[in-house]
Amino acid sequence: MPVEIPKDNWPGAVRTITLGATAAEGGSRRQVVTVGGAKSLPFLHFEAIHPYRPVIALEIRDRRPDDWSPLLIKTWQEVVDDPASWAQAGEKLGVDLIQLTLSLTKADGSSNTPANAVNVVKAVLAATGLPLLVFGPGQAEVDNELLVAVAEATKGERLVLGICEDKNYRTIVAAALANGHLVSARTPMDVNLAKQLNILIKDMGMPLDRILMDPTTGALGYGIEYGYSVMERLRLAALQGDTMTQFPMIVTPGFEAWKTKEAKVGEGVPAEWGDWEARAIHWESLTTIALLESGADIVVLRHPESIRRIQAAIQELMTQAEPA
Amino acid sequence: MALTGIQIYKLLPKTNCKDCGYPTCLAFAMKLAAKQEELSACPHVSEAARAELAESSAPPVRLITLKANGNEFKSGNETVLFRHEKTFVNKPGVFVRFSDDLSPAEIQANLAPAEAFQVNYVGISLALDGYAVASVTGNPEAFAGAVAAIRNLSHKPLILIARDPQVMAAGLRVVDGETPLIYAADQDNWQSMAELARQHQAPLAVRADSLEDLAGLTEKLVAAGVEDLVLDPGGRDLATSLSRCTQIRRLALKNFRPLGYPIIALPAEASTPEIEPLMAAQSVAKYGGFIVLSSFTPELLYPLLVLRQNIYTDPQKPIQVQPGLYEINDPGPESPVLVTTNFSITYFSVANEVEGSGIPAWLVVADAEGMSVLTAWAAGKFDAERIAKDVRSFGVAEKVTHKRIVLPGHVAVLSGELEEELPGWEIRVGPREAVDLPSFLKQAL
Amino acid sequence: MADHVVRFTESGKNVQVPTGSLLSEAARLAGEEIGQPCGGQGRCGRCLVRVEQGTVRSRSSLRIALEDQQAGYVLACQAVVEGDVQVSVPEQEKIERRLTTDRTAQEVGVPVGYQYPRDQTVWRLHVSLKPPDMDDQTDDWSRLQNALRQQHGITILNISLNLLRKIGKVLRTGEWQVTAIVEYQKGEEFRLIDLIPKHVADSQPLWGTAIDIGTTTVTLWLVNLLNGEVAAQVAEYNGQIARGEDVISRIIFASKNNGGQILQDLVLETINSLIERACKRAGIQPETIYKASLAGNSTMMHLLLGIPAESIRLSPFITAVNQPPLMRAVEVGLQLHPEASVDCLPGVASYVGADITAGVLASGMDDSEAIRLFLDVGTNGEIVLGSREWLVTCACSAGPAFEGAGVQDGMRATKGAIEEVWVNTNTFEPTYRVIGGGKPRGVCGSGLISLLAELFLTGVIDKSGNFNLELGTPRVRNGEHGPEYVLAWAEESSHGNDIVITHVDIDNLIRAKAAIYAGFTILADSVGVSLEMAEDVLVGGSFGKYINVEKAVQIGLLPDKPWEQFKFLGNTAVRGAYLALLDRKMRARIAAIAGRMTYLELSADNTFYEAFTSALFLPHTDLSRFPSVADAFALPHV
Numbered sequence A: 001m002p003v004e005i006p007k008d009n010w011p012g013a014v015r016t017i018t019l020g021a022t023a024a025e026g027g028s029r030r031q032v033v034t035v036g037g038a039k040s041l042p043f044l045h046f047e048a049i050h051p052y053r054p055v056i057a058l059e060i061r062d063r064r065p066d067d068w069s070p071l072l073i074k075t076w077q078e079v080v081d082d083p084a085s086w087a088q089a090g091e092k093l094g095v096d097l098i099q100l101t102l103s104l105t106k107a108d109g110s111s112n113t114p115a116n117a118v119n120v121v122k123a124v125l126a127a128t129g130l131p132l133l134v135f136g137p138g139q140a141e142v143d144n145e146l147l148v149a150v151a152e153a154t155k156g157e158r159l160v161l162g163i164c165e166d167k168n169y170r171t172i173v174a175a176a177l178a179n180g181h182l183v184s185a186r187t188p189m190d191v192n193l194a195k196q197l198n199i200l201i202k203d204m205g206m207p208l209d210r211i212l213m214d215p216t217t218g219a220l221g222y223g224i225e226y227g228y229s230v231m232e233r234l235r236l237a238a239l240q241g242d243t244m245t246q247f248p249m250i251v252t253p254g255f256e257a258w259k260t261k262e263a264k265v266g267e268g269v270p271a272e273w274g275d276w277e278a279r280a281i282h283w284e285s286l287t288t289i290a291l292l293e294s295g296a297d298i299v300v301l302r303h304p305e306s307i308r309r310i311q312a313a314i315q316e317l318m319t320q321a322e323p324a
Numbered sequence B: 001m002a003l004t005g006i007q008i009y010k011l012l013p014k015t016n017c018k019d020c021g022y023p024t025c026l027a028f029a030m031k032l033a034a035k036q037e038e039l040s041a042c043p044h045v046s047e048a049a050r051a052e053l054a055e056s057s058a059p060p061v062r063l064i065t066l067k068a069n070g071n072e073f074k075s076g077n078e079t080v081l082f083r084h085e086k087t088f089v090n091k092p093g094v095f096v097r098f099s100d101d102l103s104p105a106e107i108q109a110n111l112a113p114a115e116a117f118q119v120n121y122v123g124i125s126l127a128l129d130g131y132a133v134a135s136v137t138g139n140p141e142a143f144a145g146a147v148a149a150i151r152n153l154s155h156k157p158l159i160l161i162a163r164d165p166q167v168m169a170a171g172l173r174v175v176d177g178e179t180p181l182i183y184a185a186d187q188d189n190w191q192s193m194a195e196l197a198r199q200h201q202a203p204l205a206v207r208a209d210s211l212e213d214l215a216g217l218t219e220k221l222v223a224a225g226v227e228d229l230v231l232d233p234g235g236r237d238l239a240t241s242l243s244r245c246t247q248i249r250r251l252a253l254k255n256f257r258p259l260g261y262p263i264i265a266l267p268a269e270a271s272t273p274e275i276e277p278l279m280a281a282q283s284v285a286k287y288g289g290f291i292v293l294s295s296f297t298p299e300l301l302y303p304l305l306v307l308r309q310n311i312y313t314d315p316q317k318p319i320q321v322q323p324g325l326y327e328i329n330d331p332g333p334e335s336p337v338l339v340t341t342n343f344s345i346t347y348f349s350v351a352n353e354v355e356g357s358g359i360p361a362w363l364v365v366a367d368a369e370g371m372s373v374l375t376a377w378a379a380g381k382f383d384a385e386r387i388a389k390d391v392r393s394f395g396v397a398e399k400v401t402h403k404r405i406v407l408p409g410h411v412a413v414l415s416g417e418l419e420e421e422l423p424g425w426e427i428r429v430g431p432r433e434a435v436d437l438p439s440f441l442k443q444a445l
Numbered sequence C: 001m002a003d004h005v006v007r008f009t010e011s012g013k014n015v016q017v018p019t020g021s022l023l024s025e026a027a028r029l030a031g032e033e034i035g036q037p038c039g040g041q042g043r044c045g046r047c048l049v050r051v052e053q054g055t056v057r058s059r060s061s062l063r064i065a066l067e068d069q070q071a072g073y074v075l076a077c078q079a080v081v082e083g084d085v086q087v088s089v090p091e092q093e094k095i096e097r098r099l100t101t102d103r104t105a106q107e108v109g110v111p112v113g114y115q116y117p118r119d120q121t122v123w124r125l126h127v128s129l130k131p132p133d134m135d136d137q138t139d140d141w142s143r144l145q146n147a148l149r150q151q152h153g154i155t156i157l158n159i160s161l162n163l164l165r166k167i168g169k170v171l172r173t174g175e176w177q178v179t180a181i182v183e184y185q186k187g188e189e190f191r192l193i194d195l196i197p198k199h200v201a202d203s204q205p206l207w208g209t210a211i212d213i214g215t216t217t218v219t220l221w222l223v224n225l226l227n228g229e230v231a232a233q234v235a236e237y238n239g240q241i242a243r244g245e246d247v248i249s250r251i252i253f254a255s256k257n258n259g260g261q262i263l264q265d266l267v268l269e270t271i272n273s274l275i276e277r278a279c280k281r282a283g284i285q286p287e288t289i290y291k292a293s294l295a296g297n298s299t300m301m302h303l304l305l306g307i308p309a310e311s312i313r314l315s316p317f318i319t320a321v322n323q324p325p326l327m328r329a330v331e332v333g334l335q336l337h338p339e340a341s342v343d344c345l346p347g348v349a350s351y352v353g354a355d356i357t358a359g360v361l362a363s364g365m366d367d368s369e370a371i372r373l374f375l376d377v378g379t380n381g382e383i384v385l386g387s388r389e390w391l392v393t394c395a396c397s398a399g400p401a402f403e404g405a406g407v408q409d410g411m412r413a414t415k416g417a418i419e420e421v422w423v424n425t426n427t428f429e430p431t432y433r434v435i436g437g438g439k440p441r442g443v444c445g446s447g448l449i450s451l452l453a454e455l456f457l458t459g460v461i462d463k464s465g466n467f468n469l470e471l472g473t474p475r476v477r478n479g480e481h482g483p484e485y486v487l488a489w490a491e492e493s494s495h496g497n498d499i500v501i502t503h504v505d506i507d508n509l510i511r512a513k514a515a516i517y518a519g520f521t522i523l524a525d526s527v528g529v530s531l532e533m534a535e536d537v538l539v540g541g542s543f544g545k546y547i548n549v550e551k552a553v554q555i556g557l558l559p560d561k562p563w564e565q566f567k568f569l570g571n572t573a574v575r576g577a578y579l580a581l582l583d584r585k586m587r588a589r590i591a592a593i594a595g596r597m598t599y600l601e602l603s604a605d606n607t608f609y610e611a612f613t614s615a616l617f618l619p620h621t622d623l624s625r626f627p628s629v630a631d632a633f634a635l636p637h638v
Helices: A070-081 A083-093 A114-127 A140-153 A170-179 A191-203 A224-239 A253-258 A276-293 A304-318 B005-011 B025-033 B047-055 B104-116 B140-153 B165-174 B190-200 B211-223 B238-253 B275-285 B298-311 B344-357 B373-378 B384-393 B409-421 B434-444 C023-030 C066-070 C092-098 C140-152 C161-173 C239-243 C247-255 C259-282 C298-305 C354-363 C445-457 C503-526 C549-554 C572-582 C584-596 C607-615 C627-633
Strands: A017-019 A033-035 A055-061 A097-101 A132-135 A160-164 A182-186 A211-214 A298-301 B064-068 B071-075 B093-099 B119-121 B124-126 B130-134 B158-161 B181-185 B204-207 B229-232 B290-293 B324-328 B337-341 B361-366 B404-407 B426-429 C003-008 C014-018 C048-053 C056-058 C073-075 C079-081 C085-088 C102-104 C122-128 C156-158 C177-184 C189-197 C207-213 C217-224 C230-237 C289-296 C341-344 C372-377 C380-386 C391-397 C417-423 C430-434 C476-479 C482-488 C499-502 C537-541 C546-548 C566-570 C597-599
Touching: A055 A083, A055 A304, A070 A083, A070 A276, A070 A304, A083 A097, A083 A114, A083 A304, A097 A114, A114 A132, A114 A140, A140 A160, A140 A170, A160 A170, A160 A211, A170 A182, A182 A191, A191 A211, A191 A224, A191 C607, A224 A276, A224 B298, A224 B344, A253 A276, A253 A298, A276 A298, A276 A304, A276 B275, A276 B298, A298 A304, A304 B238, A304 B275, B005 B025, B005 B047, B025 C597, B064 B158, B093 B104, B093 B140, B093 B298, B104 B140, B119 B298, B124 B298, B130 B140, B140 B158, B140 B165, B158 B165, B158 B290, B165 B190, B181 B190, B181 B229, B190 B204, B190 B211, B204 B211, B211 B229, B211 B238, B238 B275, B275 B290, B275 B298, B324 B344, B337 B344, B337 B373, B344 B361, B344 B434, B361 B384, B373 B409, B384 B409, B404 B409, B409 B426, C003 C023, C014 C023, C023 C079, C023 C085, C056 C073, C066 C073, C122 C140, C140 C156, C140 C161, C140 C177, C140 C189, C161 C189, C177 C289, C207 C259, C207 C298, C207 C572, C217 C259, C217 C572, C230 C259, C239 C247, C239 C259, C247 C259, C247 C298, C259 C298, C289 C298, C289 C354, C289 C572, C298 C341, C298 C354, C354 C372, C354 C380, C354 C391, C354 C537, C354 C566, C354 C572, C354 C584, C354 C597, C372 C503, C372 C572, C380 C503, C391 C503, C417 C445, C417 C482, C430 C445, C430 C482, C445 C482, C445 C499, C445 C503, C445 C546, C445 C549, C482 C503, C499 C503, C503 C607, C537 C572, C546 C549, C549 C627, C566 C572, C572 C584, C584 C597
Parallel strands: A055 A097, A055 A298, A097 A132, A132 A160, A160 A182, A182 A211, B093 B130, B093 B290, B130 B158, B158 B181, B181 B204, B204 B229, B337 B361, B337 B404, B404 B426, C003 C085, C156 C189, C207 C289, C289 C341, C372 C537, C391 C597, C537 C566
Antiparallel strands: A017 A033, B064 B071, B119 B124, B324 B361, C003 C014, C048 C073, C048 C085, C056 C079, C102 C546, C122 C177, C177 C189, C207 C217, C217 C230, C372 C380, C380 C391, C417 C430, C476 C482, C482 C499
16 A cells, blocks of 8 residues: 655754865865764655764773773773874774873873873874864863863864863863864753853854764663753754754763773673673663664764674664665 | 643533542643543543544554463553653563574573573663564474473563464464464465464564555455554664654554554564664664564663663653762762762762762762752752761761761751751752862862 | 934034934034943933934834834934934933833722722721610610611621720710721621721721732732722831742741741731831821731741641642631731731632732733733742633742842842943943932842843853953952952942842842743643733733833843733732722632632643753743844844
């Protein structure tokens, strides 16, 4: 019997945003990465063409992380002591982006400095041709100090600088604005707060094609339902034409999943939880797939096996099996 | 289309007689609109109004029930496309598949751990919903033997998978009197399968590789007297499956009856073993009603069932975290003790800020019945007495060497009373907003 | 480029300016006094002039009513000279009356058709008794009853022991000519309130009082029950404030130790001092007041009557009583005539009290064909939506900010309060208007609304309310409580201290306005009605005399509707109490309103939280709800 497939014809679309700049564009990246452009909900190829696939960023640190699960340290081995090699390992794995988080302290325990941050960022840029996202340690004053120096030292690279939050966005936005970078705007799992921060950043004169939004998601079992629904609602609002929600979404399922007890810990947990490593990878990859289904454009991951699986899933999700 | 409160109100007697238990007819109408009350509570409603209201409340996705030895599983009754619109209602069932090429002994050996699997997530016990038995041999006796082997060990509902009606009939005979799901009727076998479904009064899955064919089949089956149906729209890759499931749900919500049934998803047949868990997760989020996995793997089942729990929580109800003493950033005996409520958004925002600050701390999550600090305080669920009780019962004093506790700034008024309730403790007033916690922790403590 | 002549009517001065000049520039050249508190941005409307001959091109006419535009009024700072013109510059006071957004509360009008004694329940009756003698040994009380029956048809009369003790003396002092004050109770029953020697002249007023007990402000009107005239209006902060700013804190305070007694004493003290003040103003004695009608939220009613209020706060939020019985002043503790009738008006629920039922009555929306929206802004914002057919209501906790309390330099709308503010877009310097003129002492609710709007429009704060510390003006500085804006320097204020608005104040104001706006949206959504469908918005509350609609819309407190649709009713609770005091039909209508209002409990689910956070932004996260504010941003200067 004939069935009329209901197609939504949305008036809005997600903004198309390009990360990184090649030498010709004033940067030094071998390739740039473009995200966004969606004109329908994720992967509904019968409804609209999806010009850009979601991309994967590998999360690395400027020094060996103290608080990461031993599983992660075991799998990455010695590259965790050298951000440049770590980034190269990620590139070999086929990730699209490198997300470098600066730490509060250097490996020797002393406070991180702008000069050190600049050196690390430059080393990573030299080691890989992938576009780079640089996040501060998450303390307003230190973030501002480190990121301003990084922004100035890498003018024109179209880095993504983060993390802008509603109580601390002016300095980072100003630095990105002056040096041709992008910003990532993070808000705590709330549609309105996400939109408000975007407006505040726009009000500072930031061009709209240089803003990513991070709605914060929570991990599986730890509030992902909020993040999931907030993302669906943000994406629906964008498609309905609300310009202040039309930014690509960056999410950090690697960070979220690996801080859960289920992923982080292997001992003293119930036997029903099953094999530790397999469970941890499921935790990260299931968190990620749920976020992809709800509209994530950039997923920041940690474990190579999760990355492989998500690469395969994205490829399958982006393959249009049936004619539109 | 659902009616608004005012539209319903106009159909009611408008006498404010209070016989329904609500102070006004409008209050009752709004409860009806929110589907939190039955029209029958009004003894005075007219027949005409009753008919009109019934029309607007038929479920777009038919409710399907599997039964076995007193165990029941329900799927369907969904009313929205997105969980934030209202809520998803009946969680998709997770079933593990066994093939009839295994010997009864092998089946029972594999089944035992699956049957025993039970994991606790925030006080909720999660387990499998049932099993699927698949005919791969094509042999009716083998199939019946496999069904019997499972039935010997488990009382959970079953999905019987066979294309040959004779094989299916053999399996059904083993579980006569139960209500398993028959999988599946297709273009070729639908008449015989319909006959079996009628005989056993069991729901029937329908399989086709396009929505047109699927809708055509369901029409024929309904005409043949089988009304409890489940849809398998084919498409074993992630993209096709997602598209077809979305289309089905959209059509169902538009009251397109031929597709107004729950969906069965088969991650067991995913393109690769690596994709299977991801397809299962996709089916949880995107409209699966029954999910069949290829094997029992606890390390996958646990996250999958947690995801299901998360996606199917009612977004209208504030959810709670377990009250207790939470450790953030590996606190020691010198670390500060903070107090907050067990409203999950409150908890997450406080925990995230403290965690982001890198400062180790103990977080007392008091039982405030899932309300935020201000609401709970206003409602009397977050007072000095309760906080003191929780501080004692969580054994905070044994974890720290100091006796200092930080109250949320919004309830600064409680500090005096809390000092009385907790003699010897110093009560400090923290910031009102979680976002100010890191600087408070650094400067004030 | 051509020059044009601009001629000013009143002064007769002429100036020549090139094409494209603004009228305000021409005025400056001519030395004309034109106010430009906003810095010539077309925002404040204070440079209103009338073009009498010729035409100008007007870039914006944001604050001018259509009929005034047609009459030639333009904003000098927005009017581009493109030919010779003659311009009249009105006096400043006249301008303020013309500007469509400055609406004052209506003067109190006696309700049309009020007739004493027909509508009144308290009567003053002349009674002439036959003196007793040895043949007529009837007792005093029976004698009085008989006389009232024969002369006034009162068949059943009740009396208190206190009054019984005194009638013998009064009858004899008056030589059997007395005046009785009686109150109609029910059926055939009356109650004797007072007995006065001699016949009181009919020209003497018969006093009653209407009182609204607000969480923050108590308001009292002294009323002549014979003709409905209001002889005095007084108001004061509720003495309970010191024991908690909102109803929840009060309830908690009341539940501890002797807290209930303390709060009861405090509010009685406030009311009694207001009674005294009103009486002094009218030159009368409190004992001559025989009737009081009281409005107030349910918590205030409970605390006044000494009824435990704890259950109001706790789920499922139940009051001890919504409709208190008629009482006597001596029982309640009001210093009126001890036997005076005290009528506490009926409420609906814990958070929708008699202040709202009275307010709805005063607004008349319960008898309206069209759907209307009523808002009472107090410490709680109570909102009612509906018509003759249905009424739905909710309460949202706004806090006391709009009454000037809980804000560093906030004050009530009395003499010395800054009630309107403009901030210059270029220099960030403020201009303000002070109630009663003179040096300012603080800022009242309407001033705070105005200030918030101006700080936001000029970019002193961002849409989240955060100060921009890089503007290079000494007005924005880091104070004791974080960033703040100095509205008046110490030497400009009456108390010699800086008047500031702090970051915390701004947060409070934004929360307050967000709570109220969220209430609007939820109420409308709950019944599936859009705010546009409401024919008008009736605003009550103690904002102050003026509230500038435009600014209240700019900060997202009021929905963005055309100005004509807003009506300011002043303190509707006290006005409703006043109507009930006078007219028993009105009193019956309040009871009917209380019976049919549907109360929506906002704490029941997440929708309030959602609507609230989206309103925690200036004017709102969803700017499409505020097209006029979007337009204001599109002006050339922004």
